[in-house]
C-alpha cells in the first residue's frame with residue numbers, strides 16, 4: 073500500500089481524489105451507493121448567499137465523449153447548507169470544500185465570511201458573470217481574478233482559499249499568477265469549457281440556456297495542458313480536473329504537477345468511479361514500486 | 377439503489393422501433409417496484425450519460441424494460457445480444473403505489489409511457505383491484521402489449537393517433553369518454569408532457585378531484601439526485617423537485633407541467 077495522503081495548503085486529504093463541484097451534491101446520494109468516507113474530499117455544489125432556482129430545462133446534453141451542462145447554480149443557499157448539509161459531510165471525515173459563487177464582489181466577501189472556520193477549504197468559482205462588468209465572468213481577465221481573490225481572501229481569517237480557474241481565457245498562466253498574487257492558498261482547474269449542441273431538426277440548441285459547460289473524458293488533454301501551464305506559473309498547490317475517468321487519467325494530472333485531482337462527470341457514467349480511481353492509483357503505485365504518491369507530483373519529463 | 381453489471385437474457389423488437397430487453401440481476405436488489413426506473417450505461421466510452429428507462433416487469437432475479445429507438449444510445453442498446461452485459465443503476469426514483477382504498481384504478485398511458493403502466497398491472501395482479509386501462513400508440517405498427525393489458529384489466533382500450541388500431545383517439549380522450557363507466561378511485565398516468573397537460577386540464581375543466589399521479593420525463597445527469605440537472609417546478613412554490621429522486625412519479629397538482 074503506497075501512501076496516498078496529500079497536504080494541500082495545510083489541509084490533509086487521505087488521498088488525492090476529490091469529488092468535483094456540481095456533480096456530487098452534498099454527498100448524501102452517493103453515500104447511499106458507497107461510503108463516501110473513502111474519498112479524499114468533496115467540493116460542494118456551488119453555493120450562493122441566497123437560494124437559487126437555476127436555469128430552465130433541459131440542462132444537459134451529450135457530445136462525443138463529453139457532456140454539456142447549464143444547471144445555473146441551483147442551490148439552497150449558504151445558510152441552508154450550514155444548517156442541513158455540513159454536519160453530514162463532517163461526519164464522513166473527508167475534506168469539506170465549499171464551492172462558492174457570487175454576482176458581485178460583496179457576494180463573494182459575504183459568503184466567505186459565513187463559511188470561515190466552518191469548512192476545510194473554500195473553492196471560489198469565478199466563472200460566474202460579474203453584474204458590475206456587464207456580465208463578463210470574474211474569471212476571464214487577470215485583473216478581475218486578482219480582485220475577486222483579494223476580496224475573498226480578506227474575508228477569511230481561518231479557512232484556506234482555493235481559486236477555481238475558468239479555461240475560457242486568454243492565458244491560464246496569467247490568471248493562475250493573478251490568483252496567487254491576490255492571496256490564493258491553492259488553485260483548481262479546469263472549470264467547464266463553453267460549448268453548444270444543436271438539434272438540426274428543430275434548429276435549436278439542445279440546452280435551454282443555449283450554451284453549456286463542456287466536461288467529461290474528451291476535455292482531458294486540454295485540462296492536462298492547462299494544469300501543467302498553471303503549475304509552472306505558481307508556487308501554490310494545484311488541484312487538477314477535467315475528464316478524469318481512471319486512475320491513469322488522475323496520474324497524468326499529478327505528473328503534470330497537480331497535488332490532487334477532482335472527478336466530476338465520471339461519477340455520472342460510473343457511480344463507483346472515484347473508489348475505483350483510488351484503488352487503481354494504489355495498485356499502479358505499488359506495481360511501479362513508488363511508495364508515496366507525492367513522489368510523482370510534477371515529475372513530467374519534457375521532450376527535447 | 378445499486379450499480380450492478382447485468383447479463384442480458386433476451387433483447388428483441390416487439391413493435392416498430394420498440395425493443396424489449398430482459399436482464400438477469402447478479403445479486404438480490406431490493407426495492408424494485410412499478411414506476412421506478414433503471415439507468416443504463418451504453419458503455420462505449422463516447423456516450424457518457426446513462427439512459428433512464430422505466431421498469432416494465434420484474435421478479436427476484438430479472439428485470440424487463442421496453443424501449444423505443446430514439447438516438448444513438450437506444451440504438452446501441454438494441455445491438456446487444458443475449459449473454460452481453462450492461463452496467464445498470466437501479467432501482468431509482470419513487471414509483472406508483474396504490475392504497476388499500478384504491479379499488480378502481482384508471483391507467484392512462486401514451487407512447488413509451490405505456491410500459492410503466494403495465495408495471496402497475498403486473499405488480500397488483502391478483503390483489504383484487506379493478507383496472508381500467510387507456511393506452512395510446514401512434515399507429516398500428518407501434519402497438520404492443522395489447523393482449524397483456526387486456527388480460528389484466530377489467531377494461532383495456534387501445535387507441536391510435538391515426539385510427540389504424542382501435543379508435544382514432546388519444547389515451548386521455550379515451551379515458552374521459554369512459555370516465556362515467558370506470559369511476560376510478562385513483563388515476564395513474566405516464567406519457568409525453570402534452571398528454572399529461574391535457575389530462576390535468578381535462579380534470580380541472582370537469583371539476584374532478586380524483587387523486588391523480590403522473591410520471592415525468594426529464595434529461596438527467598447523475599440519475600440519483602445529486603446534480604440538479606433533471607428538475608421540474610413545484611406548483612405555487614419557488615422550489616424545484618428532482619425528477620430522478622423526488623419523482624419521476626408526482627401527484628399531478630404538485631408540479632408544473
Ligand SMILES: Cc1cc2nc3c(=O)[nH]c(=O)nc-3n(C[C@H](O)[C@H](O)[C@H](O)COP(=O)(O)OP(=O)(O)OC[C@H]3O[C@@H](n4cnc5c(N)ncnc54)[C@H](O)[C@@H]3O)c2cc1C
Nearest residue numbers: 425427428429430443444446447448449450488593594595
Ligand atoms: C424516468 C424515465 C423513464 C423512461 N422510461 C422509458 C421507457 O420505459 N422506454 C423508453 O423507450 N424510453 C423511456 N424514457 C425515455 C428515454 O430515457 C430516452 O428515450 C432515451 O434516453 C433516449 O436515448 P438515446 O440515446 O436513444 O437518444 P438521444 O436523443 O441521442 O439521447 C441524448 C441524451 O438525451 C437524453 N434523452 C433523450 N430523450 C430523453 C427523454 N425523453 N427523457 C429523458 N432523457 C432523454 C438521453 O438519455 C441522452 O442523455 C424514460 C425517461 C425517463 C426520464
Ligand SMILES: Cc1cc2nc3c(=O)[nH]c(=O)nc-3n(C[C@H](O)[C@H](O)[C@H](O)COP(=O)(O)O)c2cc1C
Nearest residue numbers: 092093094118141197262263287288314315336337
Ligand atoms: C452538472 C455539473 C454541474 C457543475 N456545477 C459546478 C458548480 O456549481 N461550481 C463549479 O465550480 N463547477 C461546477 N461544475 C464543473 C466541475 O466541477 C468540473 O470543473 C468540470 O466538470 C470538469 O471536470 P470533469 O470533466 O471531471 O467533469 C459542474 C459540472 C457539471 C457536469
Ligand code: FES
Nearest residue numbers: 597599603604620
Ligand atoms: S439527474 Fe442528477 S439530480 Fe436528477
